[in-house]
Amino acid sequence: MNIATGMNSLRRVKLRHLETFVEVARQKSVSRAAENLNLTQPAVTRTIRELEEICGKPLVEKDGRGIRISHYGEVFLRYAGSSLAAARGGINALAQLSLSDGPLVRLGALPTVSSTIVPVAVSHYLESGMHNRLSVVTGENRVLLDQLRVGELDLVMGRLPAPENMQGLIFEPLFRDKVVFAVKTDHPLADRAQIAVDALNAYPVLVPTRQSIIRPFVDRLFIEQGITVPLRAIETVSDSFGHAFVRQFDAIWIISRGVVSGEIASGEFTTLPFDTESTRGSVGLITRREVSLGPGAQMFAETLRHAAALAP
Numbered sequence: 001m002n003i004a005t006g007m008n009s010l011r012r013v014k015l016r017h018l019e020t021f022v023e024v025a026r027q028k029s030v031s032r033a034a035e036n037l038n039l040t041q042p043a044v045t046r047t048i049r050e051l052e053e054i055c056g057k058p059l060v061e062k063d064g065r066g067i068r069i070s071h072y073g074e075v076f077l078r079y080a081g082s083s084l085a086a087a088r089g090g091i092n093a094l095a096q097l098s099l100s101d102g103p104l105v106r107l108g109a110l111p112t113v114s115s116t117i118v119p120v121a122v123s124h125y126l127e128s129g130m131h132n133r134l135s136v137v138t139g140e141n142r143v144l145l146d147q148l149r150v151g152e153l154d155l156v157m158g159r160l161p162a163p164e165n166m167q168g169l170i171f172e173p174l175f176r177d178k179v180v181f182a183v184k185t186d187h188p189l190a191d192r193a194q195i196a197v198d199a200l201n202a203y204p205v206l207v208p209t210r211q212s213i214i215r216p217f218v219d220r221l222f223i224e225q226g227i228t229v230p231l232r233a234i235e236t237v238s239d240s241f242g243h244a245f246v247r248q249f250d251a252i253w254i255i256s257r258g259v260v261s262g263e264i265a266s267g268e269f270t271t272l273p274f275d276t277e278s279t280r281g282s283v284g285l286i287t288r289r290e291v292s293l294g295p296g297a298q299m300f301a302e303t304l305r306h307a308a309a310l311a312p
Contacts (some may be wrong), residue, residue, distance in 0.1 A: 012054045016082045016085060020047040021059065025069050025077050053264035064294055086187035104137045105296045107304075108144035110158030110213065111239040112177055112256040118157065121307040125300050132296030140237055141213035145169065148288060154297040156286040157304060159213045159256075172224045179217055179279035182253040184246055189193035190270050197227045201236045204251040212237050217279040218254055252298060258283070261312070283308075 023033040052059050059073035099107045109118045147153045160171050183190055208215040239259050246253050263269035
């Protein structure tokens with residue numbers, strides 16, 4: 001059977017063919033299969049014959065007064081069973097999505113995406129008519145991954161963790177982000193084309209905490225560019241504190257660009273001319289390896305992918 005013939009045959013296979021064949025194989029009896037399917041025996045026999053004609057192979061053979069599945073049928077059964085199960089699973093998933101109060105969908109989000117990608121995804125999710133309630137929490141990467149592993153979260157969105165922190169987890173990259181030196185637009189250093197590293201010591205500098213996922217990137221950047229830890233460094237991963245502090249004072253915020261992208265786009269914040277390309281890393285979805293997402297969580301994950309694809 002060539003590819004073209006195979007495709008034509010596939011188009012002729014109906015769900016009733018698979019359902020009837022799988023039930024006959026399970027019961028090893030046309031009569032019992034007909035009873036369970038609420039069909040007549042002639043109808044079951046006719047359906048099996050149609051399927052055999054489509055496949056071009058005998059799937060069922062006589063065995064004394066009964067029947068048995070042929071060798072060809074055994075091969076086909078493995079695929080027919082999984083296809084039927086997948087179709088039933090899809091129908092059940094759609095039914096769950098239409099529930100008036102579906103299971104809670106729990107997302108953990110790093111600051112990188114909690115103010116950019118996630119709000120857009122939540123809006124799209126609500127507009128889709130989904131009934132599953134949402135829970136969105138933010139925090140340090142280590143804490144969120146621990147919550148994911150024990151089942152307190154369904155998925156986490158943020159930077160790619162270190163390999164030793166990925167045990168039992170799967171990472172799906174969606175886009176790449178880098179660290180920037182953000183300041184308000186009227187900061188004394190904002191209009192300079194070049195800045196000496198010692199100039200950082202004159203101002204408060206917000207740096208990621210040692211437990212944060214971007215701190216190793218920042219430490220390597222300091223080494224590469226000969227920057228010592230600023231004298232007035234403040235360790236924080238709080239985006240609310242960071243935004244407020246930079247707005248009110250002549251502070252410098254070393255943070256993932258996604259956290260301040262809105263302020264940069266509006267002109268409220270700007271970035272200092274430090275080369276931070278070496279800090280660029282993957283941002284994406286993290287899920288548990290051995291646990292399948294529920295229908296609601298799957299739908300929300302899809303909205304996150306879509307929002308990430310549209311992000312500037």
